[in-house]
Amino acid sequence: MKSILPLLCLLIAQFTYAQNISVTELGRYTDGRDGACEISAYDSTTNQLIITNAASDSIDMVDISNPSMPMHMGGIDVTLYGGGVNSVVNLNNGYFAAAIEAVVKQDSGKVVFFDQTGAYVNEVTVGHLPDMLTVTKDGNKVLVACEGEPNDAYTIDPEGSIVIIDISGGVAAVNTSHVKFLTFTDAPTTIAGSIQKPGTTLAEDLEPEYIAVNQTSTLAAVACQENNVLILVDLTADTILTYKGLGFKDHSVVGNGFDATNTDGIINILTQNVKGVYQPDAIAAYSVGGMTYFVSANEGDGRDYGGYSSETRIKNLTLDSMAFPTANILQGDNFLGRLKTFTADVIGDTDGDGDVDELYSYGARSFSIWDETGNLIWDSGDAIEQYIAANHPAFFNCNDGLASKMDNRSDDKGPEPEAVAIGKIGNRFYAFIGLERQGGIMVYDVTNPNSPIFEAFINNFDATSGTMTDIAPEGLVFVPAAESHNGKNMLIVSNEVSGTTTIYEIVDLLSSVMVSAIDAKGSVYPNPTSNELTIEMDSYNKEVQYYLTNTVGQQIEQGVFMGTTTLSLGNLSTGMYYVTIQDATNPSSVWTTKVVKN
Template sequence: MKTTKTILSIIVASTLLTACDGDDGAAGANGIDGTNGVDGSNGLNSLVTVTELAVGSEQCAFGGQLIETGLDVNANDILDADEVDSSQTQAVCHGAAGQLSAQLIGRYESGVFGQSAAEIVDFHKASQHIFVINAQSGQVDIIDGRGLIADTVAPEQQYTLNNLAKVAQIDVATDLGLAHLGGVNSLAIYDDLLAVAIERGDGQGNSKQANGFVAFYQLDSQAQPSLVKSVEVGVLPDNVVFSHDGSKVIVANEGEPNDAYTLDPQGSVSVIAVTNGVPADVASSIGFSDFNQGQARHDELSDKIKINGPDATIAQDLEPEYIAVAQDNRQAYVSLQENNAIAVIDLEQLTVVSILPLGLKDFGLLENAIDASDKDDAINIQAYTGVFGMYQPDTIASYQWNGANFIVSANEGDARDYSGFSEEVRADDLILDPNHPQFAAAQDKTQLGRLKVTTSMGDTDGDGDYDQIVAYGGRSFSIWDTSGNLVFDSGNQITRITAAVLGKNFNNHNEESKGDSRSDDKGAEPEALAIGEIGGKHYAFVGLERTSGFMIFDISNPFAVQFIDYVVNRDFSVEFEIDGEDISGTPELAGDLGPEGMKFIAAKDSPTDSPLLVIGNEVSGTTAVYQLTL
């Protein structure tokens, strides 16, 4: 849906009605004045009230003012609700709070839906080609970006635009020639060196529980790849990044258990040195075994970090998900999504500095209010005392302000839900403490009953019932300092903005158009994230995995963040359903579904000489390119 925002200027004039004396009597025929008339009754004051509208309000998606007028009937100098003349009420809406705009200029359709055909993306500056993870195929697609031009795409063409071409692909598994290689999970490019992470099975029926590899390719001026080498890393390499100077490749090895939860490998971080563009043959491994029970650093581990795998050590339970590198390249920050924590890694000493607990977000605060039900047939955003969310970030990034490093997180949320172990239930399945403030609401499917929650947290007094209801994800994006202190959180802005812009389509699913179908399960699910600097300002681009589209925030000052825009290229009127390989309806007409990965391209590197944002959309299998303009 394309949404047009305008700024409306309204001038409201009010008139004060005052009492008037009766007219003097007219002079009689004999020249004598008549008697004075009776004084008229006092008139009524006309009052005006101006109410500030927050971003995401029902009347104004981007905030503004509500101007109400009426007569002060009870003469109390206050415009009461029953005195408001609704026919004269007007809303003065702000436009996007800033100058930055995003325009779709390029798009590639793979034609593959629901099969992770477009996930993580990166850009090769020398050849101006886009590299896209085609995850389940075990390949990397190469898309020609040289033809990108700063041309406006008509709104009716945006959902089906297909003006970019795939020119080649890399079959990583074939190139490496090793048995049991599986899906590719991540890629990164520095200069002409491409790094691709690929998982590997153990040959015993466990598809991704053996050590994975990072394959390195040299790219020429036409984006043609030549395999340089492969380097063994940890189990299930899920994210790979270069340091800002290209001297290191850092890999988050998630170490995810098998479905039966009979095999739970250790999570770890691998670091591969790169010297003069040549990667080392062997990776250095950074693990978490020092934090195991009885080991030297166990007491450092906060009890706010979720550790809940059955019979798992700390090292097995911690699951590195995504990596951000500090601007000075001295530290890396690693999201431990399932554990609701971030690990800080010393890239010089190759050690774990600390594991930062992220704590719980209080959904009982008005600014954090949520819609918790997919069965209420309404937008029903409420604050629930005693209900909390784990932040559980997926993608994280880092930037500097006043010389200090800050971590930005997209707080998607994730549950451990396997055949051999599951922590996920609905709130109405919990045995709540009878004194819990939501005891009744948790049994109501139109309120909290449908909310997906964990059974691994919430019994604070250990008596067997739950004193807190703890859900997955913050439904927000956050900024943290490097000690784990929360500097900023977007609260429920994402919920309120999507509700205001999309109406009944907010909290939609990315595999079908079914309206409010994800309120019970992490909402819009902010997952993808990129940071870009434009015109001396830092912007965060936050992709909404389920509802689709992305939001732009000015984060130049982490203590004064501003919402800028919500951009969504999805037609919610198109009916479709994607269930694995079973597809019905016409998803090819629906636009972009499920943003998974993002790449910001600076103007100096862009084929259009303007900044670009490249997005891999997992469910629609599309790669979209937006031009960013001040």
């Protein structure tokens, strides 16, 4: 029995960190300058990363043949083509594309094509401020979100657009005839559940931020962050299907609480009479059962320019006395007074009398899943803030990766979920959610879009020093094992503030035997179960030890059997558990599976 305990302790430690997956850091590329690592693309044929570098206005080429020793192999000076690079994407055909803004952001930008060595191939003119680009799954089209951001004085506000570039004939052959602009002149006058700057048309006001494409390359969703709008695009006809306002999150509902102030010096997650405006930054798509789902990182973003700002704080609003009879208390700094909100001319004055009847805040401090028509399927509620509060309180809602700035962002947008990527391992889908201000990556199993399961939190918080190595994840790329040069599932994270790009290996523990010495994998049934659970080791004619644990590694039951045994789960709460099987005479032989008690 003593020989089993060390390995059991190892398993418990592992499950405290991750339920179904294990995460191993393979290596890190470090530039170290703020903005040096923002968006990455991966090329398996050259074993390299292509990284946007705003610190030097370049695109860096980094060899990761050995992920533990990334090597900078050269770069591209993007000032030869414009004012700065905002996004890159590998086209998987020997080329990659870059979204390059004009020297004056309000002018038309470019998409420039390069070969794998970084040599210039071709370019086309696109819309104002191309902020993000992606390629369809079939490799035939490059889609560009052109934000159309105003100048600081807000005297010039170019229209945003979505640009579709047909590359099916090869990037060298692309010209203006292969470029289609989708503008918003046909947009309705107003969109329910959206945010609009007063005195503007939607064509002027909509600012595309991010694009996700479905698996069949027939549908795209375009997030307009500041507007809280999702634009759905038919990629067969290359036309806009609909404009969908994402609506608002009710923070008064239990499970939707948040910490609203940075002045009390404590963690205080409460429900509030406030509505969150989702305003997603990154979005990603995946398909289950023939249906497309979009996952959004609900960061939130205001308009704050020299010539116009939609941002204020709740203490600066004039609140309706009927709706808020205790406004003098509510607007105190230790309550809601410090919370960033919208000016009354944008939203909140429901009866037009000049005072505010409803309170709104930027972002939803969560990630959400939407169906292919833009309807909300699921939201993570206050789970992100609750998890950090329980497990990493020294860094709760911190800024710049510093424990000394704990609680600093509570009055703004909290942990600020910004980046998202979807990875499929075996038959499971995982969502990776990057927290820009908080730091770290939340991992959820989203195989069932209606009921995601928390899996892990990837981070390098150092409570002793009060710092973290990787700060402000901006871009995430998931590389499945079948498409990686090393045969491993890789998550590549570009961290803007720390100027680092970190490479992780992701392993689905339940898709394989943890240690392969058990040569006859067992069966656990029925699963899910409401009462009895049978463990059958098939033809494994040796005595085995079993452990039943919960999701945080606490042991519930253990025993020894050979062949078949039955466990009674009738007295357990509904939820998820783990059965670990270990060869009683060879403790290096282990197999683990998940069990659902209903």
